Amino acid sequence: xxxxxxxxxxxxxxxxxxxxxxxxxxxxxxxxxxxxxxxxxxxxxxxxxxxxxxxxxxxxxxxxxxxxxxxxxxxxxxxxxxxxxxxxxxxxxxxxxxxxxxxxxxxxxxxxxxxxxxxxxxxxxxxxxxxxxxxxxxxxxxxxxxxxxxxxxxxxxxxxxxxxxxxxxxxxxxxxxxxxxxxxxxxxxxxxxxxxxxxxxxxxxxxxxxxxxxxxxxxxxxxxxxxxxxxxxxxxxxxxxxxxxxxxxxxxx
Amino acid sequence: xxxxxxxxxxxxxxxxxxxxxxxxxxxxxxxxxxxxxxxxxxxxxxxxxxxxxxxxxxxxxxxxxxxxxxxxxxxxxxxxxxxxxxxxxxxxxxxxxxxxxxxxxxxxxxxxxxxxxxxxxxxxxxxxxxxxxxxxxxxxxxxxxxxxxxxxxxxxxxxxxxxxxxxxxxxxxxxxxxxxxxxxxxxxxxxxxxxxxxxxxxxxxxxxxxxxxxxxxxxxxxxxxxxxxxxxxxxxxxxxxxxxxxxxxxxxxxxxxxxxx
Numbered sequence: 001x002x003x004x005x006x007x008x009x010x011x012x013x014x015x016x017x018x019x020x021x022x023x024x025x026x027x028x029x030x031x032x033x034x035x036x037x038x039x040x041x042x043x044x045x046x047x048x049x050x051x052x053x054x055x056x057x058x059x060x061x062x063x064x065x066x067x068x069x070x071x072x073x074x075x076x077x078x079x080x081x082x083x084x085x086x087x088x089x090x091x092x093x094x095x096x097x098x099x100x101x102x103x104x105x106x107x108x109x110x111x112x113x114x115x116x117x118x119x120x121x122x123x124x125x126x127x128x129x130x131x132x133x134x135x136x137x138x139x140x141x142x143x144x145x146x147x148x149x150x151x152x153x154x155x156x157x158x159x160x161x162x163x164x165x166x167x168x169x170x171x172x173x174x175x176x177x178x179x180x181x182x183x184x185x186x187x188x189x190x191x192x193x194x195x196x197x198x199x200x201x202x203x204x205x206x207x208x209x210x211x212x213x214x215x216x217x218x219x220x221x222x223x224x225x226x227x228x229x230x231x232x233x234x235x236x237x238x239x240x241x242x243x244x245x246x247x248x249x250x251x252x253x
Numbered sequence: 254x255x256x257x258x259x260x261x262x263x264x265x266x267x268x269x270x271x272x273x274x275x276x277x278x279x280x281x282x283x284x285x286x287x288x289x290x291x292x293x294x295x296x297x298x299x300x301x302x303x304x305x306x307x308x309x310x311x312x313x314x315x316x317x318x319x320x321x322x323x324x325x326x327x328x329x330x331x332x333x334x335x336x337x338x339x340x341x342x343x344x345x346x347x348x349x350x351x352x353x354x355x356x357x358x359x360x361x362x363x364x365x366x367x368x369x370x371x372x373x374x375x376x377x378x379x380x381x382x383x384x385x386x387x388x389x390x391x392x393x394x395x396x397x398x399x400x401x402x403x404x405x406x407x408x409x410x411x412x413x414x415x416x417x418x419x420x421x422x423x424x425x426x427x428x429x430x431x432x433x434x435x436x437x438x439x440x441x442x443x444x445x446x447x448x449x450x451x452x453x454x455x456x457x458x459x460x461x462x463x464x465x466x467x468x469x470x471x472x473x474x475x476x477x478x479x480x481x482x483x484x485x486x487x488x489x490x491x492x493x494x495x496x497x498x499x500x501x502x503x504x505x506x507x508x509x510x511x512x513x514x
Binding site: 155 | 308309310327328329330332333334336338340341342343344345354355357358359402403406412
């Protein structure tokens with residue numbers, strides 16, 4: 001327990017120093033109306049929480065991330081497993097993964113808007129797109145990385161090919177899948193903001209864009225703060241989920 | 254009566270650059286039912302290749318390999334393999350889960366396989382460690398899980414590829430002693446690969462010495478007719494067998510060193 005306490009205390013101290021540095025910079029080093037202090041941003045945040053705006057914009061972005069992330073993972077995992085398991089599938093699908101993964105989702109925003117409009121569909125499409133390739137590539141790499149002796153052992157213990165897949169290859173790949181999903185989660189945050197900056201009716205990106213038009217710098221900073229916090233919490237939740245539900249598969253132990 | 258027969262077996266690895274590598278050529282060996290056979294050779298002599306072919310992981314390029322008269326075409330539950338490293342263990346399963354694995358794959362009922370797995374965990378000295386994961390166990394304990402996992406499956410034959418090579422000297426001596434005891438109680442037929450003459454004499458009923466690779470085959474066999482008290486490194490009769498085996502392998506070590514340079 002003292003170790004856990006020490007690590008929590010270290011975290012809190014780290015965060016405190018971040019806000020202290022911000023305060024020092026904004027209050028004394030670069031005093032400007034264009035660079036609000038943490039205190040001012042916090043007051044603005046409280047105001048936005050009270051009138052409901054913050055939750056409305058945040059939940060809009062979160063819902064898009066959740067939908068696209070789940071869809072992308074659900075599609076990416078089986079495709080990655082197939083690529084990793086069958087050389088023929090790898091040869092057929094590698095042109096897709098190796099070509100498309102270099103076209104960032106942000107580059108597809110305009111196309112997505114033209115195709116699907118500025119509503120939910122284009123956002124979910126973009127998040128799915130940014131998620132799927134990372135998950136595919138990590139899953140396929142995981143399948144290829146299964147130690148050959150694990151498979152050999154299973155065969156000489158009497159396992160059939162399908163048993164080798166479900167009882168050896170699949171569980172051995174889980175840490176890679178989870179790592180891919182974690183990376184995809186970070187990418188989803190980048191993509192959703194970019195997409196909402198360009199074209200959206202609501203969301204944190206839209207909030208940043210609108211604030212810019214009225215020079216509401218502290219409101220922009222509220223959105224930035226929420227983004228950082230959301231990413232941090234999402235990543236923690238993901239790691240916690242791995243420990244709680246799949247501790248023995250954990251890539252971080 | 255011989256259980257496994259290798260007759261005129263060759264193994265050629267095709268290389269992409271065109272030059273083929275002949276690992277073993279015209280290799281013949283009979284392993285008797287219930288026998289503990291140690292295959293001894295210098296590094297790179299193809300002893301693992303021989304084991305992999307008996308296990309069914311690799312196909313012979315020529316010759317025949319049979320178990321109880323039937324040709325070996327691939328891995329099967331009648332030949333359990335213990336690997337040198339711990340990468341064949343399933344990290345997401347407990348010690349018990351690993352030992353039950355073969356029984357579960359073959360559809361043995363839960364109660365029965367649990368009882369069997371616990372029995373063999375106890376036999377290898379891991380009673381009470383059932384619910385630990387491999388990552389929580391030491392190198393020696395992990396090798397014990399591998400041995401229990403194979404024994405629980407009750408194969409006709411155990412194939413062991415330098416299973417104790419990565420262990421420290423004390424653990425290794427301990428494991429050799431345990432393996433001896435387990436084999437005596439189960440009457441298992443064993444093909445055991447090693448490059449350690451002492452280990453071979455401590456364990457084997459018969460030792461086969463291989464020529465240096467490539468294109469290796471069996472140079473000869475030595476029967477180890479020692480009682481348990483005589484299987485002590487300092488015992489005169491142990492030293493006698495050691496001299497005999499050393500005599501056979503000495504030149505091969507020199508050849509393999511020369512080829513390596």
